[in-house]
Each structure stands twice: as C-alpha cells, then as structure tokens.
Amino acid sequence: MRKLVLAASMALLTACAAPQQEQINFMPKAVLSNSDLVKDAAFTLTSKDVRSAQYVALVDSGRSNIEPIHSKQNVRISIENALLEQFKSQGFRSTVSSENTIAIEVQEALVSVKHTVMENQMDGKVVLEITAETPQGKLVKAYTGTAKRTGALSASNEDIEVVLNDVINLVFQEISNDRELQQYMQERF
Template sequence: MRKFVLAASIALLTACSAPQQEQLNLTLQPQLSMNTITQGKAFSLTSKDVRAAQYVALVDSGRSNIEPLHAKQNVRIALENALLEQFESQGFKNTVNSENNVELEIQEALVSVKHSVLENQMDANLVLEVTAETPKGKLVKTYTGTASRNGMMSASNEEIQSVLNDVMNLVLEEIANDNELQNYMKERF
C-alpha cells in the first residue's frame, strides 16, 4: 500500500510540474466616446459564446500536428466588458432589471496559422452578433472582422496574439461607430 501511495504522489507531483500550454493574452481596447449621445438610458447586457470550441488559434506546423491555443482570459467576458465600456462612454447605463436588453453572441473567434521554418500565414476571423431588444422591437446586427498576415519564419505566439487582438479591436471599433445601433438604442431605450 505504501508503494502505491508513493507512486501516486510522484505521478501527481509530476503532472503538476509539467509545463503548461502557452496561452494568448487578450488586450482589448474599447473605443470610448468623447461625446455622449444620450444620458442614462438603461439597458441590461448579456452575452453568450456559441463557438464549437473554446480555443482562439489553431497552429498547423505541417507535420500532421495541429495545436490549439487558448486565451488567458475568458473571451466572452473580455468582449462583454469592452462592449459595456463603449456603451457607458456613449451615455448608456447598465442595470440588472431593465426592459431594454443588449445581447452579445460570439459566433467565431479564431486565428488559423499555417507555418513552417521559413514562412507563416495567419488568417483571423471574428463574428459577433449584437441584438438590441426593447418591448417595442428588436435590432439584430452581425459584425465580421477578418485579417491576414504573412511573414518570414514560423509565427510566434506574440504575432498570433497581435493578429487576434487587432481583429477584435477593429470589430469593437465598428460596433462603437455604428450609427444604426446607436440611434436604435437612443430612440427606443
């Protein structure tokens, strides 16, 4: 029995000390408005992540080895917080029990990386759906961001992370500057 406990303890300690898989850091930059478009119009913000898998990058080194990379932060919460900051900078107010709802749905967030020792190709896709709903109606908008980057040598995690953050920040900027969404929320909330 002692040998079993000793072997189990060693196996557990070995597993704990094994190197952790690298993760990508999300550095989202909400587009804050300098001019408020409304004052204190209330809404409730919710979000959901409907992606099939939770990784944010797939790295194909060409040797029948495809490695998924995950984000350090929860993608849904990071995007929800950034969107909330944007709406609050425009003068909207997030409350718990509002009859006005904004829902963020993450449909795709992925960087596909194909690389070898000599070159790399990165293609990023982000698809977000924003639904603004009031008792009087609903507006559903889909925002899509894509980016491609080629480079010499194999792609580093920092380069993959940069492409992912660039696409996310571009889509956040598109949402912040969407007059149709702003007007709908301003007039109906």
C-alpha cells in the same frame, strides 16, 4: 497501500512537471465616444460564448501536429466588459433589471496559423452578434472582422496575439460606427 500512495505521488509530481499549455493575451479595447448619444439611458447586458471550442488560435506546423492556443483571459467576459465601457462612453447605463437589453453572442474568435521554418500565414476572424431588444421590438446585427498576415519564419505567440487583438478591435470599431444600432438604442432605450 504504500505502493499505491507512492504511485499516486509520482503521477501527481509528473503532472506538475509537465509543460504548461501556451496562452496568449486577449485584450479588446473599447472605442470611447467623445460625446454622449443619450443621457443615462438604462439597459441590461448579457453575453454568451457559442464557439464550439474555447481556444483562440490553431497552429499548424505542417508535421501532422495542430496545436490549440488558449487565451489567458475569458473571451466572453473580456468582450462584455469592453463593450460595456464603449456603451457607457456613449451615455448608456447598465443595470440589473431593465426592459431594454443588449445580448452579445461570441460566435467566432480564432486565428488559424500555418507555418514552416521559412514563413507563416495567419488568418484571423472574429464574429459577434449583438441583439438590442426593447418592448417595441428588437434589432439583431452580426459584426465580422477578418485579417490575413504573412511573415518570414514561424509565427510567435506575440504575432498571433497582435492579429487576434487587431481583429477584435476592428469589430469594436465597426460596432462604434454603426449608425443603425446607435439610432435604435438612442430612440428606444
């Protein structure tokens, strides 16, 4: 029994001493409106993350070693909170039970990084689908943001973080400027 306790203690201490997986900050910024589109129109907001994996970056160093990097923040919740802030700035109000709903689906949020000692190449892509639904019907729109960036030397986590946040902010800008979505919500909510 004593040997078993000793072995379990050693395994636990080894696990605690193992290096922690690297993570990056995922901080989408809402595009705030200066004027209200509507006055206090209510909707219910839901979201889901349908990505096949939860990492936000894949780093290929060329040595048959591809390392995933995760976000410190929950991607789905960060996107939902920022979009909620964005819609609130346009005069909409979120409630728990409204017949008007907005569903956010996170389909992709990834930066692929290939780097060598001399250079790096980063390809970022974010895909969000927004469904605005009312008793009169629904509008489904997909928003895609992409970015390519090359640099000298290998990419740091800060570089990856900048690309990922720039791409999600491009998508938020696209949603903010989408007249069709605004008009649909304005007329039906």
